[in-house]
Amino acid sequence: MNQLDNSQQIELRRLLERGLPLTPRPYQHLAEQIGASEQAVLEQVRHWGEDGLFRRVGLVLHHRALGFRANAMLVMDIADERVDRIGEQLSRAPGINLCYQRPRRLPYWPFNLFCMVHGRERAAVQAHIAELLAQHDLSEVPHRLLFSTRAFKQRGGRFTATTEVAHG
């Protein structure tokens, strides 16, 4: 048998969301858990990769534990006709890790462009962002800098349907 059936695929995705086992033959280990061959698991993962299911495959780090404790979410209110252009520009700027457009929720929330900046020191992050805004002629645009001060939960997303109950 060389192809995974549907339930094996779902199970494999669920296992992959939790990361590869740190054992010398990780795909063999996963294959044993779903009753498939190592080769079939590798083929399936390769297929998913080519198909665009993954953004990246590699080390996923907890940036806070690495000393990146000054992490700011920069939110801006950019006119709809400019937001794509500004988003593209900021996405190429140094220090910007993520750059997304999201909907406004008026009257509660007027901001539609979100950037993440991870740094070690708050003052340096503030200065860096001020400089970025000035460079892109955005200093006058309504914006806020939301530093994170505590992580209550930090783990990868679980997309695969599951019946398990949350244990808190």
Next chain:
Amino acid sequence: MQLDNLSRRLIERYQHNLPLCAEPWQAMADELGCSEAELLDCLQRLDAAGVLSRVGPVFEHSRAGASTLVALAVPPERLEQVAELVNRYPEVNHNYLREHDYNLWFVLTGPDRQTLQRCLRDIEGATGLLPLDLPMRRAYRIDLGFSLEGTP
């Protein structure tokens, strides 16, 4: 955590493009000029120090299912209780306290949008707070890992 030379190179090189083969750690060790045992030991130390979340795929949200960013304006005296309540949902990850009236920010992920909407309704019902539901409209730059150098 103070990173040794191998950890630094491992982090700089392998936040993406992990080799896809039966023995990935061996292939990475060959590339970095160490043994497989040294590489696995390094990963295990990063894991034990809380630096490593996992090694593997980061799923593309739009392909893997649904996701949204949610914010709640939680009165300070209820923060612990609400954060704990929110954390219990398996759909919730990356739950952070941020400096703003909307002070609790978390990501919901699930197999589809309906699951997230049900979760949002549950959270609203359980907390009496109106969640801001901010799904991604467009990604200009997605998470590709981050560099140890050149960050403020």
